[in-house]
Amino acid sequence: MSFEPTVxxxxxxxxxxxxxxxxxxxxxxxxxxxxxxxxxxxxxxxxTGCCQLTANSIHQCCTCHLRYCRSSNQNQNIIGGTxxxxxxxxxxxxxxxQESNLLYANFSNDVGVSPYLIIRDDKWKTxxxxxxGTLTLEDMITDVTLTPVSLDETGxxxxxxxxxxxxxxxxxxxxxxxxxxLMRHDILGTTFEAHPDFGLRIIGHSLGGGVAAMLxxxxxxxxxxxxxxxxxPPGCVFTERTAKESMAYCCSYVLHNDIxxxxxxxxxxxxxxxxxxMISRIKCPKHQIFDDxxxxxxxxxxxxxxxxxxxxxxxxxxxxxxSSFEQFKSxxxxxxxxxxxxxxxxxxxxRVSTKLDNVPCWPxxxxxxxxxxxxxxxxxxxxxxxxxxxxxxxxxxxxxxxCFIVVIPPALKIMLLNKMYxxxxxYSIAYxxxxxxxxxxxxxxxxxx
Amino acid sequence: MITDHFPYNVAHALMVAAxxxxxxxxxxxxxxxxxxxxxxxxxxxxxxx
Numbered sequence: 001m002s003f004e005p006t007v008x009x010x011x012x013x014x015x016x017x018x019x020x021x022x023x024x025x026x027x028x029x030x031x032x033x034x035x036x037x038x039x040x041x042x043x044x045x046x047x048t049g050c051c052q053l054t055a056n057s058i059h060q061c062c063t064c065h066l067r068y069c070r071s072s073n074q075n076q077n078i079i080g081g082t083x084x085x086x087x088x089x090x091x092x093x094x095x096x097x098q099e100s101n102l103l104y105a106n107f108s109n110d111v112g113v114s115p116y117l118i119i120r121d122d123k124w125k126t127x128x129x130x131x132x133g134t135l136t137l138e139d140m141i142t143d144v145t146l147t148p149v150s151l152d153e154t155g156x157x158x159x160x161x162x163x164x165x166x167x168x169x170x171x172x173x174x175x176x177x178x179x180x181x182l183m184r185h186d187i188l189g190t191t192f193e194a195h196p197d198f199g200l201r202i203i204g205h206s207l208g209g210g211v212a213a214m215l216x217x218x219x220x221x222x223x224x225x226x227x228x229x230x231x232x233p234p235g236c237v238f239t240e241r242t243a244k245e246s247m248a249y250c251c252s253y254v255l256h257n258d259i260x261x262x263x264x265x266x267x268x269x270x271x272x273x274x275x276x277x278m279i280s281r282i283k284c285p286k287h288q289i290f291d292d293x294x295x296x297x298x299x300x301x302x303x304x305x306x307x308x309x310x311x312x313x314x315x316x317x318x319x320x321x322x323s324s325f326e327q328f329k330s331x332x333x334x335x336x337x338x339x340x341x342x343x344x345x346x347x348x349x350x351r352v353s354t355k356l357d358n359v360p361c362w363p364x365x366x367x368x369x370x371x372x373x374x375x376x377x378x379x380x381x382x383x384x385x386x387x388x389x390x391x392x393x394x395x396x397x398x399x400x401x402x403c404f405i406v407v408i409p410p411a412l413k414i415m416l417l418n419k420m421y422x423x424x425x426x427y428s429i430a431y432x433x434x435x436x437x438x439x440x441x442x443x444x445x446x447x448x449x
Numbered sequence: 450m451i452t453d454h455f456p457y458n459v460a461h462a463l464m465v466a467a468x469x470x471x472x473x474x475x476x477x478x479x480x481x482x483x484x485x486x487x488x489x490x491x492x493x494x495x496x497x498x
Binding site: 011013019020022023025026029030032033036040043044133205206231232253255256257258259260349351382383385 | 451453454456457458459460462463464465466467469470471472473
């Protein structure tokens with residue numbers, strides 16, 4: 001699989017549109033973080049977070065202000081969450097907003113049901129719907145429900161062209177459940193009645209980002225001042241036409257080598273093929289590669305690692321393993337999945353390290369470099385912002401200097417091969433294409449080298 | 450790779466980037482739908498060019 005990155009335009013400080021989207025992304029990413037509620041709050045304030053939330057709960061209990069002591073009218077705005085109200089307290093304290101600005105929150109979580117909250121940003125005159133990303137087992141099941149679901153029926157219902165277009169099944173279910181909940185409580189109707197000049201932003205991180213894009217597609221006909229900000233959404237949200245249309249109301253932010261915006265059926269199949277093919281390409285025993293991990297190496301040694309240990313792709317020596325894998329690939333070609341992609345315009349933040357260049361690839365200096373980078377993080381990391389084409393995020397396993405192949409040391413990749421093989425095999429089972437999978441390869445992988 | 454997905458890291462990167470572009474505390478004007486449409490239209494023209 002060849003991969004050539006496209007030439008992209010750098011985000012310009014002279015372009016008002018670029019600046020506005022960067023400013024909005026910066027401001028509302030904090031809300032996306034806060035939507036993870038008390039877990040993220042405690043993670044951010046490791047020493048005092050738990051004590052602060054407990055103290056707040058005790059204070060509320062003593063003043064009879066605990067959620068379950070309040071009147072039923074007040075309770076209607078907060079649904080689900082922890083008994084002591086840690087979720088809402090964490091949101092309020094993370095964002096530093098008043099309780100009146102948290103208009104609604106539904107912390108209920110299930111397969112196909114994502115927690116979300118609605119806040120009012122008085123400073124920027126915006127109503128923000130923030131959808132939480134993957135955190136629980138239920139969310140993970142929603143994530144892997146990536147069977148494309150037709151948008152035809154949804155499009156007819158909500159007034160957009162969805163014929164021959166598809167969406168990630170779990171994401172569509174979440175978006176519809178949030179839409180139903182919004183309509184049931186008529187939250188947006190009453191809010192915009194009181195604040196007609198306010199804009200609407202739908203934001204989310206990870207799974208929440210994909211749900212935000214889909215919810216935006218549903219609500220766009222109704223709310224013209226709507227814009228979606230998706231932070232690291234999965235790479236399999238919409239089919240290409242809908243993804244292109246979503247550029248009018250949606251922006252996705254991708255940080256450097258984040259793997260999630262690159263995840264799709266197609267990219268996983270390519271990754272599986274690349275990894276399994278590596279077994280055929282290995283020149284030396286695996287234990288030698290493992291031993292090499294503990295030997296001091298220069299950066300140039302690491303860069304030549306692949307050539308040293310793997311045969312070139314076009315010169316793979318014949319073997320029963322390789323021929324059975326080629327047969328498997330030829331049988332799988334007709335199972336090409338639907339091409340799904342990331343929604344909206346894509347603003348990618350490429351990390352430009354100013355102090356960590358040319359660090360020897362040896363465990364101790366690497367650990368030391370990490371400690372240094374944590375201590376002086378603000379000075380160490382700079383980011384180059386570019387508008388990216390979805391094609392640049394189409395592959396997990398590529399020859400790009402910024403992708404997987406360099407980030408994970410080759411030795412570690414080869415060590416991971418066995419485990420990855422079984423993961424890919426399970427993935428094949430999930431997609432019902434196991435019948436033609438070369439089962440004998442399992443023993444071959446363990447026995448070869 | 451997976452650390453780049455962590456929400457706090459994404460938010461931090463955006464904050465640093467916004468500061469370096471000098472737009473961290475900038476008031477947004479995307480409230481005006483006309484203005485938003487104009488900006489999108491301009492961006493489309495630039496893309497085509």
